[in-house]
Amino acid sequence: MEYEKENSIVEMMQMQFPEAAFKVKKERRIEVRLPSARLYDFAVRMQKKWNFLHLSAISCVDWIDDGEFELVYHFWNYDEKVLVMAKIRIPREEEGDSHFETISNLWQPAKFFERDIHEMFGVYFDGSEDMERFILTDWNGPPPMRKDFITREFALNFYHYRDYEPQWLKDMMAAGEGNE
Amino acid sequence: MSKIDEVRDYELFIGPNHPGISGNFSFKMKLQGDKILSAKTDAGYLHRGFEKLMEERLFIQNIAIVCRICVPDPDPNENNYARAIEEIAGIEVPERAKWIRTLVLELSRLASYLFGIGGHVATTGLYAFSNWTIADRDRIMELFEELTGGRVYHIYQLPGGVRRDFPDGFERRVLEVMDYIESRLGDYDDLAINNALFIKRATGIGVITKEQAIKWGVTGPNLRACGVAADVRKDDPYEVYDKVDFEIPTRTEGDAYARTIVRRKEIEQSISIVRQIIDKIPAGPVWNKIPNPLKWKVPAGDAYVRTESSKGEYAYYMVSDGGRNPYRVHVRGASTTHGVHVLENLLAGSRIEDASQIMFSLDACPPEVDR
Amino acid sequence: MSENNKGSILKPFRALKFIGEKPVTIRTPFENRPTAPRYRGFHVNDQEKCIGCGTCAEICDNDAIRMIEIPGLEPEVGSSNLRPAIDYGRCCWCALCVDVCTTNSLNMTQEYTHVSEDLNTFFMFPDTEGIHKTDFPLGYQASDDSNFLDLERVEMEELSPEERGDSFIEIVKGYSKEQAIAEASRCVACGLCTDTCPAHMNIPEYIEAIWDDNLSEAGRQIYKTNPLPEVCGRVCTHKCETACSIGQRGEPIAIRWLKRYAMDAIPAEQYGDVNNFRVVKPLGKSVAIVGSGPAGLSAAYYLRLMGYDITIFEKYPEPGGMMRYGIPEYRLPYDALDKDINYIEEVGVEIKCNTTIGKDIPFEDLHRNFDSVLIATGFHVGRSTRVPGTDHKDVFQSIDLLSKITRGEEIQVDEKIVVIGGGNVAMDIARSLARKQKVKYGKVNIIVTSLETRDIMPADDEEIEEATEEGCVFYPGRGPVEIVIEDGKIKGLKTNRCLSVFDEQHRFSPKFDENDIKLLEGTMIVESIGQGPDMSYLDTYTDKIEMDGRRFKVNEFYQTSIEWLFAAGDIIKGPDVINGIAVGHKAALGIDKMLENKKDLFYNTIFDVLDKSLKFEEGCRKSSSKFAGKFSPVVNNMITDLTVKSKDLEERIKKLIQNENVLIHLDKKLKRPQEAGYFERCIAEEALADTTSEKDFLKNMERKTRVAFGLYHDLEKLTKNKELEFLFGYLKAQKKKQLEKVEKLLQK
Missing domain, CATH: 3.30.70.3270 (Alpha-Beta Plaits)
Structure with missing residues (x-):
């Protein structure tokens, strides 16, 4: 049978979390959609019971049309060699930070990812020790990775444009009547 | 803190341009004499905003900027980007292209290891060694120039395969360079790796135990130096790594010396992989044509792809919403754990003269942290 | 290697082995890398x-x-x-x-x-x-x-020669959706096709809309310059495909078939929705158009959109001109033609058929009852070779025969026919007669002869190939000398070999070899060497109009020397449908200029356009803020929200216009000149009429927002510059959101 190992892991997890939606995407990749309130329990169980000891990354996706942020937690198991992507959705605030709970007391790598998501997207992780700016010091604007921050516009207003007048262009324009 | 402590403890700001740091990075350290009490890392000097840039460009245009995220080892970036799109869109890659990609990845790994060990040994003062490794790395750069057209930034792997096939006589030259590097390994050992001074300096520095390593999210050669035999090439195989034979060297001490030894041993493994590839590579096309890239929509979906770069586990999370541009690309550099929290943990309690050695032995690369 | 801490005193001497080795470094400038x-x-x-x-x-x-x-x-x-x-x-x-x-x-x-x-x-x-x-x-x-690049074209399926040889069913089957999207994705949007098209159709834009599967947008882009797309999608001479940049190394994009796919896929009832960005405001002036061919219909459509009352006078029983009575059904089925013409009538154009100017209505009446007159009567009189024997009863003009076939009348079909001529019309009549012969006799015997040799024959290559497949036999490079008549019946056509058609100055002056004689056998001769106009209806005005050789003298807007009289179509410039459409459009602009006394007809720089859009936004904001607080809370909220957003949009446009820094590197010229008439009328729409009914207000709001959306949508495609494209794209997206809000409120 295909994906035997992945399917047995899914069965085991589904028993504890009946409200979650599991899907085996391909070998070594399992996707879970959870209600956001259940994530902390899921993370605890991942680490303590099911041996998913490695938190590879926490990603955030800004679904502006739905008005939600999607947080994706990637867990890796060194023994079973399977990756589980746990996805949750939290509501997106237009002004100010959205809030969610931290898992940095369980996993130390989460500290950096949560700090990064806070300054880039504006999601505050309650209970985290350090939510200060890391990469963008001296930045006073809105969280830049959000979809309503438009880089083009920022560049137009902030940077100074410079035009070129090379000799070949001057010669060309003098030779004929042209404009560019 | 007592008044005596206020006088004894002082703050030091190191960076961002410093020969003892591998990149543009800064530390705020609290010291007492020569002992570091605590260190706080501060990144952001190399933030170029790649993730946002990638959202505003077509899928094909991104291959030109993706390689610039990591400077010493740019090929895992290109590989991840191409494989993420292939996974989402269901594009098949021809066999020959997979072998060529593996070759490019291994050559890049070799170059990065030479750079890395050279850097580490140089922090102990043995600069001749780093001059040697940089010079030998140059031969691999020439191979890249011949194959891809650029020395450092290759822009060679695209979704569907690679851009060009081998030039004439390329296999012979690759084998020559491999022979040359292999012949130099003895010299490296004599000069630095077996050098009593280096061994004395590097043992016991920045010790990570096995439990700490897994708890702190350490990956790559650093993890293998702690005794865990984990390698993305074996655990989550991609390209043709399941078709070549190689071993995973491990050590148990978990200190700076062990990490360098692991890298030194992996050089031999990489050379062996390159030789196997040149031997076994099949003939065939090198690119499965994607549709006209100016009008190409990738169907909606997401993918998480991982590679073993020379620094650790390198991963991309890509989300596509069915449009012409990627909707979100999250770059998880290998140094996001090494360069920030692991470094802070190790620096606390060590001495100031070992600080740069710890950073170099972890092979923390600030561009990956900043993106 | 080992953990060997023991060194030997001699170890450093191993370094001596490096003395003879070649360094990696290169000693510039002595060596070059x-x-x-x-x-x-x-x-x-x-x-x-x-x-x-x-x-x-x-x-x-x-x-x-x-x-x-x-x-x-x-x-x-x-x-x-x-x-x-x-x-x-x-x-x-x-x-x-x-x-x-x-x-x-x-x-x-x-x-x-x-x-x-x-x-x-x-x-x-x-x-x-x-x-x-x-x-x-x-x-x-x-x-x-x-x-x-994708160099190969998606193949278009056609009926095989056996299937199509005896009926007038359309040959080309058309693209399916997957084929169309695959073909549309080959385009690189370079715009060379637009420059070559006589009507400058927005080809990259509609190809992109087809690729996006947004067919109503494709229809809208096509209708901006071409009101007869079903026709052009089948019979256009596609000069655009000759210019296609993909054609340099591969096969050009199938622009004509894509146009046909897009228009076939939109049902006739939805044409109004497709084009409702174009708002018609009646002006109270009227124009008469003589002739309902492509030029007449095109001018009628664009004048109607600008607000004029149009009446077309057509001599034949049905409108269409050469499109209906000249092009056979297997190339252009009548229902496709009717679909286009019905929409033009739906927009408000009145077509009076079976009305001959000069007989039923004197030409003078047109001048008296209408503000301006456009003549587009075309070339419906066939020219004759006038060799001895052409006055026999079995010698026909191709244009007469084609017209009879269209009207369903019986024509004479002999067993052996000779067609003289090498153009597209000759192919049309030859292939139509071949079908008739197949039905009547079970076999085809048609000979086609022309002065031009095969390589310079003016007919399309596809036509010649398909004619050969259907059984026509070609004798190119021969000129008619005499029609041989025996016992009152035609025996055949005597021909000489033609040595050259044009002289050094490229004037028509054929030379023959008198000794190379060949008799092409046939009992019926059809002449198809060209057509001429019938201008007898002009009556007393024939002397008043200035001539330029054999044609009328017209300025760039196709205005004749008589101020209120314009001329368009084949009588001025041919030779195909798309040229007629382009000329009709330009004549419409010229009539508009004359009647409304306009100064500028086109915008050429981006500043003209940015100024107007700023005024438009300001006007929108001021007129909608008048209604604040007058309606239900939901609608009031929407009005305040819109007012705030409009202010923000104005700020953005102003920032762009006034930012010295940015203006340095903008491309200031527009990609192609934009008609000012449409813009001006959109801006005139910005004032909302006073009303107390919430429903009316919302309906007006919807129409205005739709106009704004169309305005910014067009502007986005006009500039080469990425910053401006971004600005207009942003404005367009804002208007789209407003439109969705208003539509939702209207549905409640």
């Missing part, structure tokens, strides 16, 4: 091959390539007067531009050094010799290993 053959260095661009398509500028991910107009370089079919110039401050040497170049003219050399204190020299113009005019070998070149 050779670059690899595939190095990505500075660019060279073969100026002869380069066609200025701009695809390299499209794909460059740093906006490093700018297309510059070269003074003195004339645009031709398939080649523009732009050439790329590269900003090496932005270029990253990724070579994507080389891999996507449509002609393989852009390549890279092995040169990589440029040192200068003057920043201006870093903006370079790659020409055939290279940046510094030194002799560096080529480095990275385009190769088939990774060629980005």
